[in-house]
Amino acid sequence: MFDKILIANRGEIACRVIMTARKMGVRTVAVYSDADAQSQHVSLADEAVHIGPSPVAESYLQADRIIQAALDTGAQAIHPGYGFLSENPDFVRKVGAAGLTFIGPPASAIDAMGLKDAAKSLMVEAGVPVVPGYQGSNQDPVFLAAEADKIGYPILIKARAGGGGKGMRLVEKPADFETEFEAAQREGQSSFGDPICLIEKYIAQPRHVEIQVFGDQHGNVVHLFERDCSLQRRYQKVIEEAPAPDMPPAVRAAMGQAAVEAAKAIGYVGAGTVEFIADGSDGLKEGGFWFMEMNTRLQVEHPVTEAITGLDLVALQLRVAAGDALPFCQDDLSIDGWAFEARIYAEDVPKGFLPAIGTLNHLAFPAGTTFETGSVRIDSGIRSGDDISPFYDPMIAKVIVHGPDRRTALKMLTAALAQCHVGGATTNIAFLSALSKHAGFQAGNVDTNLIARDLDGLIDTTAPADHIIAAASVLSLGLVPTETGDPWQSLANWRHWSNATYTSRTVHDAEVISRKIEPLSEGRFVVCNGDTSRTIGIIHKAGTQYTLDLDGVQSTLDLVVQGRSIFAFQDGRSFSFEIPDPLAGHSEGADGGDNVFAPMPGMVTIVSAKPGQSVTEGDSLFVLEAMKMEHALRAPRDGIVAEVLVQPGMQVVDGDLLLQMEPEDE
The missing domain is CATH 3.40.50.20 (Rossmann fold)
Incomplete structure (x- = not known):
């Protein structure tokens, strides 16, 4: 060793x-x-x-x-x-x-699987089923469009060196082929230094099932069963599980054997993943899965395989690299229970999963193990106070649960996500919570289109409830009793002639929230919003958890105050309130309808707009590259472009003004 x-x-x-x-x-x-x-x-x-x-x-x-x-x-x-x-x-x-x-594997194995086109040809020779498509060297758009016509729409364009959804485009009609092909080439060049693309048939109700394989330097190769990674957005995995729901034993054996043959064909050593696409329209069948690609490395979702097998894959990697033989054979391996992994990202889901940045002023996870299998496991490289920067992937943590069966494990995941509290950056936790409760997902009816199909129902943009606003308003004024035991605390709001009255102002989602607060007694307040009055009482406080009574209705809420920020957490949702600095100046923002701002840090790669140009709402004006993905920025309304303030190659930050439109006629 x-x-x-x-x-x-x-x-x-x-x-x-x-x-x-x-x-x-x-x-x-x-x-x-x-x-x-x-x-x-x-x-x-x-x-x-x-x-x-x-x-x-x-x-x-x-x-x-x-x-x-x-x-x-x-x-x-x-x-x-x-x-x-x-x-x-x-x-x-x-x-x-x-x-x-x-x-890891030898360079020859990575060479063999590094380019999707060559890998597919090799798999055909090895007898592994592959998706129909074209993976030749001809990159002429006219030729490829003709090949797409032969395959039949919809089709997928893939950068041959791509991964993680980068350089991948779904094309549903011939008119869009050229534009999407060029975009896939740009992403392939930007992310992997290789613009060459392949095309393949798009499976209408696909399941993404991958097999974990492991080989040693002595010619032994085994598979460690499957993971279902069908819950994806923009071709990137969101929640993974092992084993796959409704996987017949015969299909598991056939898929596992195909993966082992693929690994043996290239002399694979170490941990790797053979990814298959399966037709989920009528259940998993032996003839209904096809090779997509092989990831010649450890996968982000490897903890779910560790959970159901009891193995430490990193320890195995080190032992195999040091020359040890695998300490087991295929017949020694079995599946124990069920596991899920959810990836917590700093991203704005309602805005199209745009990456977010910020300082994580507050970070709390449920009790559990760290980097090793347990009922609840949290893998994270982030600590409270760390920054999410624009330079790297915005993943904050992975939440992994392991239970005796799928139903129990999924309930454990929902409960664990509700206890994940992140303050200081927009996250996808509420989205993950909603996804874990999705009826189709709970029933095991998963495919890669589930999120896109039901996205509106998975995004909750409702305003914070009255009890959350009332509690944040009280906290913003520092009126909540402390746990110091100071007897004078109970008299802090006492006045000889009448109760004190305060005005609270907080900002949530750029909206100023104003409330009149009248303390009644220790821990009880009247909160007024115009002519409406509510009475809120703080019944109990334990750490960050508050038990509240709003007009006789009790609820539990987690509240954290960090500087001039208040973070509220309840049932997987989070809300942030900023306390305005009374000494800071005020400025009026520009009318969003007349301007286009950068929604995130990134580099402008394409500028389509020109001064004096007439545009229609939704027209593409810019392409912004952020986190190695391209994002189209579109016209906010019909009108005429007055000024373009950026050019290709410029770096911008969140909120930078990119374009101004001529004012609308009164």
């Missing part, structure tokens, strides 16, 4: 590898960029080496610097995590040339 390894990654996966290595007595070296100098993975590692500025191209993709850091610190092996250099065969070759061990 190795004495010391370097982790060529950051965040949650770096922490995950460090914790397993620590249990095995293996010392660890972290690498970090400027933005990550104070990150959790840096503090957990035995040593840490600075490798460059914040952008990934100048730090985490700098193979030579990472290898030199390993040599300088005496590390014997490099674990790539996932993303970044994990599936870069040139990096693997450089690691070997430096006399170090790459904890």
